[in-house]
Amino acid sequence: xxxxxxxxxxxxxxxxxxxxxxxxxxxxxxxxxxxxxxxxxxxxxxxxxxxxxxxxxxxxxxxxxxxxxxxxxxxxxxxxxxxxxxxxxxxxxxxxxxxxxxxxxxxxxxxxxxxxxxxxxxxxxxxxxxxxxxxxxxxxxxxxxxxxxxxxxxxxxxxxxxxxxxxxxxxxxxxxxxxxxxxxxxxxxxxxxxxxxxxxxxxxxxxxxxxxxxxxxxxxxxxxxxxxxxxxxxxxxxxxxxxxxxxxxxxxxxxxxxxxxxxxxxxxxxxxxxxxxxxxxxxxxxxxxxxxxxxxxxxxxxxxxxxxxxxxxxxxxxxxxxxxxxxxxxxxxxxxxxxxxxxxxxxxxxxxxxxxxxxxxxxxxxxxxxxxxxxxxxxxxxxxxxxxxxxxxxxxxxxxxxxxxxxxx
Ligand code: AMP
Numbered sequence: 001x002x003x004x005x006x007x008x009x010x011x012x013x014x015x016x017x018x019x020x021x022x023x024x025x026x027x028x029x030x031x032x033x034x035x036x037x038x039x040x041x042x043x044x045x046x047x048x049x050x051x052x053x054x055x056x057x058x059x060x061x062x063x064x065x066x067x068x069x070x071x072x073x074x075x076x077x078x079x080x081x082x083x084x085x086x087x088x089x090x091x092x093x094x095x096x097x098x099x100x101x102x103x104x105x106x107x108x109x110x111x112x113x114x115x116x117x118x119x120x121x122x123x124x125x126x127x128x129x130x131x132x133x134x135x136x137x138x139x140x141x142x143x144x145x146x147x148x149x150x151x152x153x154x155x156x157x158x159x160x161x162x163x164x165x166x167x168x169x170x171x172x173x174x175x176x177x178x179x180x181x182x183x184x185x186x187x188x189x190x191x192x193x194x195x196x197x198x199x200x201x202x203x204x205x206x207x208x209x210x211x212x213x214x215x216x217x218x219x220x221x222x223x224x225x226x227x228x229x230x231x232x233x234x235x236x237x238x239x240x241x242x243x244x245x246x247x248x249x250x251x252x253x254x255x256x257x258x259x260x261x262x263x264x265x266x267x268x269x270x271x272x273x274x275x276x277x278x279x280x281x282x283x284x285x286x287x288x289x290x291x292x293x294x295x296x297x298x299x300x301x302x303x304x305x306x307x308x309x310x311x312x313x314x315x316x317x318x319x320x321x322x323x324x325x326x327x328x329x330x331x332x333x334x335x336x337x338x339x340x341x342x343x344x345x346x347x348x349x350x351x352x353x354x355x356x357x358x359x360x361x362x363x364x365x366x367x368x369x370x371x372x373x374x375x376x377x378x379x380x381x382x383x384x385x386x387x388x389x390x391x392x393x394x395x396x397x398x399x400x401x402x403x404x405x406x407x408x409x
Contacts, residue, residue, distance in 0.1 A: 001024045002022055002023055002024070003024060004022075006024075011095035011096045012060055016057070018094075019092070025049060028050050028054040031055075034201040035058040035059075036061065039199075039201050040179070040201070041177075041178075041200055041203070042200040042201070043182075043203050044181075044203070044204040046325070046329060051151070051181055052085055056085070057092055060089065060092050060096060060122070063096075063098045063121045063122065066097075067121075070122075070141065070145055071121050071122070071144055071145060072123070072145065072146065072147040072149070073123050073130075073142060073172075074122065074125070074148075075127055075156070077127075078126065079106060079279075080299070081152065082125065086100050086101065089124070099120050100122040104125065104276075105126060105128055105132075107276060109132065109137070112129075112133075113139045116133075117139055127164035128164060130168060131167065134168075143174060145174075145176055147177050148169070148176055149180075150178070150180050151181045152181065152182065153165070154182040154185065154189055157189060178197055180200070215339075216337070217328070217361045218339055218341040219341070220365070221345075221365070221369070223345060224347075231313070231315055232259075232263060235264060235293065240292065240293075240310055240311050241289075242289060242306075242311070243294070243313055244294045244309055244331075245295045245315050246296055246313065246315060246327050247315055248316035249316075250271045250273055252315075260293065265292070266290065267291065267293045268282050268286060268293070270282050270283070272299040282294075287306075289308070298327070310337075310338060311331065311339045311341060312328045312331045314340070317347075318342075321358055324359070325359065327340075344370070350375050
């Protein structure tokens, strides 16, 4: 379906055209009418599906700009996601009088307060900062909010925001619609849904739709010591327009950054300990492609849109199945092709086996292919001496890819 088939305000349609949006993504098709008709919604959807615009477009359409009040409130777990959300809505509403704004920790409340007093129709907020405002100031009036959006609700839960969310939801006692987006639905989320949603329209993007279709999953088995050299070689030989290289801790990130700095130009490092202004400036440089290789801890993996990234590299193996999907979901979006490269050591073979099975991944192996059949449930280590198959000498790298993809689980 095309945006031009919808009865959108011409200013919105024009802006969408300028953004290069012509066809609705599946989630946008499914959510558009229920949101416009004021229904509550429960959508299980991943980032990369176009869910920001799925919310943003109908919200901008519904706002009455002549009423100077917050009419839509969007809660997101992180400041990066808040920025991304508000930027997308800013683009959609560029030709209208709708005023979006974001508040999050790490920035002066005074400046945010001034803007809030001036004119805001769509407010994007992280729960902590919103509560700061609600508890200590009178600059936020939520009494005209007609739509409340909770994005990445499961992530907010994991980050310990559940009481804040509960509090905010309980503050909105007047009639309004609630839109709930989450990638997973743990029990606590279920409780909130039962408590606060009225006969929601439920929708789920199935696994096939969740996985970006053009993402190819590459793996390289290395010993823990050989990993750094394997990464350096990979970065040198591969044609990479931009890559995010994930590490599991700040300490690992720093160490890796020191190793790579002398060898490659245009490297950046992003982690949770950086000042907000520094983080924003690094993200901006990455978006402007002034940084080619971005070393990152998981903070950058959550919900952010780096759709132009050609490679996501798991230098440290991600902790958990979900983390793999979150990290690698940063590439291969919206039909663009992307490569996820994961370095695997002995310790991770068991979890790797279940990752491949659960996510139905067809791995492309570089170099030695571990014999995953030899890995048992209780044992991440080798069962037999033929632990991995050595490639015959005369097999080229490309052929080794093919051999790898003939997986036997
Ligand atoms: P999201 O899941 O909201 O993070 O969106 C993922 C990417 O898809 C972003 O780069 C959006 O700009 C892009 N996008 C969203 N909707 C559309 C659309 N209808 N057509 C083309 N690109 C889109």
